Amino acid sequence: MSLLELDDLSVTYTIEAGEVPAVRGVSLTLEAGAALGIAGESGSGKSTLAMALLRLLPRGARVGGRILLDGEDVLTMKWGRLRAVRWAQASIVFQGAQHGLNPVHRIGDQIAEPLLTHGLAGPEAARGRVAELLRQVGLPDWRARSYPHELSGGQRQRVMIAMALACSPRLIVADEPTTALDVMVQAQVLTLIKRLVAERGISLVMISHDLSVLADVCDRLAVMYAGRVVEHGPSREVYHAAAHPYSRALAAAFPTVGDPASRLAPKGLGGDPPDPMRLPGGCAFHPRCPVALEECSTLDVEPRPAGEGREAACVHVREKEQEAS
Numbered sequence: 001m002s003l004l005e006l007d008d009l010s011v012t013y014t015i016e017a018g019e020v021p022a023v024r025g026v027s028l029t030l031e032a033g034a035a036l037g038i039a040g041e042s043g044s045g046k047s048t049l050a051m052a053l054l055r056l057l058p059r060g061a062r063v064g065g066r067i068l069l070d071g072e073d074v075l076t077m078k079w080g081r082l083r084a085v086r087w088a089q090a091s092i093v094f095q096g097a098q099h100g101l102n103p104v105h106r107i108g109d110q111i112a113e114p115l116l117t118h119g120l121a122g123p124e125a126a127r128g129r130v131a132e133l134l135r136q137v138g139l140p141d142w143r144a145r146s147y148p149h150e151l152s153g154g155q156r157q158r159v160m161i162a163m164a165l166a167c168s169p170r171l172i173v174a175d176e177p178t179t180a181l182d183v184m185v186q187a188q189v190l191t192l193i194k195r196l197v198a199e200r201g202i203s204l205v206m207i208s209h210d211l212s213v214l215a216d217v218c219d220r221l222a223v224m225y226a227g228r229v230v231e232h233g234p235s236r237e238v239y240h241a242a243a244h245p246y247s248r249a250l251a252a253a254f255p256t257v258g259d260p261a262s263r264l265a266p267k268g269l270g271g272d273p274p275d276p277m278r279l280p281g282g283c284a285f286h287p288r289c290p291v292a293l294e295e296c297s298t299l300d301v302e303p304r305p306a307g308e309g310r311e312a313a314c315v316h317v318r319e320k321e322q323e324a325s
């Protein structure tokens with residue numbers, strides 16, 4: 001059984017102007033100890049998907065499908081069970097650490113909080129565990145007494161990772177964990193994440209618009225466009241020899257890990273992502289696709305096999321297979 005299984009997941013927000021289909025029919029799996037990267041431009045639905053995994057979506061977001069964590073559906077879990085799962089089984093690291101840290105509480109108290117709340121440690125043991133966690137993320141023990149504003153962005157992100165590790169979860173969801181950091185610090189935090197995943201056998205879902213960062217850390221990649229996964233498969237193949245024209249454009253936009261240009265919108269990819277409330281007919285990518293055929297404006301193909309353990313939702317994939325046979 002996979003540690004995490006998304007089965008036809010969809011998320012729709014309702015706003016005054018109408019319905020926003022932010023995630024549309026996503027099916028993905030993650031094996032225990034593996035790392036899955038989710039890539040896509042701004043607005044493709046990555047954060048919505050990350051929030052859905054731990055049922056952290058705002059009220060009014062409608063969620064369909066199933067999210068099985070160790071066989072249990074997160075979407076139908078009772079509240080008490082969900083609270084326990086959120087820290088002890090799966091935890092989340094947000095972008096830029098701006099959501100996660102409380103400015104008026106010391107770092108050590110914030111890391112200790114889930115341990116105390118879930119009865120995993122008494123005050124004395126929690127202090128020891130905090131010191132250990134700080135060391136694991138490369139910070140000295142005395143930082144436990146600091147307030148968030150006394151730390152740099154990279155140090156705050158390390159604290160967020162320590163918090164996520166506190167209850168020894170099996171899964172960490174990291175939403176753009178290094179985007180707000182400068183290139184050097186970004187590389188250090190990525191190295192830390194890779195080490196923790198490898199050493200502790202933690203499973204990781206990492207979200208980024210930068211395919212090079214994900215390819216560096218993750219075993220498998222899923223590329224999202226307009227709420228759909230358009231390609232998924234082993235990182236090397238998706239990054240170096242993408243089957244979907246959108247993944248190719250995204251890979252070309254971020255050629256190296258930590259490229260400063262990766263903060264910018266993908267270059268070489270003309271136009272803007274579509275407004276989810278006004279998705280074009282057929283394949284949502286067709287108006288920007290350099291290899292679109294006439295049929296792409298009416299035909300939205302399902303993901304199809306594009307090699308070993310790999311799928312892509314593009315008419316050209318079928319053509320390649322037919323040529324090969």
Ligand SMILES: Nc1ncnc2c1ncn2[C@@H]1O[C@H](COP(=O)(O)OP(=O)(O)OP(=O)(O)O)[C@@H](O)[C@H]1O
Pocket residue numbers: 013014015020021022040041042043044045046047048049058209276
């Ligand atoms: N609370 C909300 N209410 C209404 N629409 C929302 C809400 N949150 C996100 N959306 C919309 O859902 C779509 C997906 O947004 P989401 O934040 O998941 O994308 P993303 O790929 O994570 O983008 P970014 O990289 O900019 O964070 C966007 O069109 C966005 O405007």
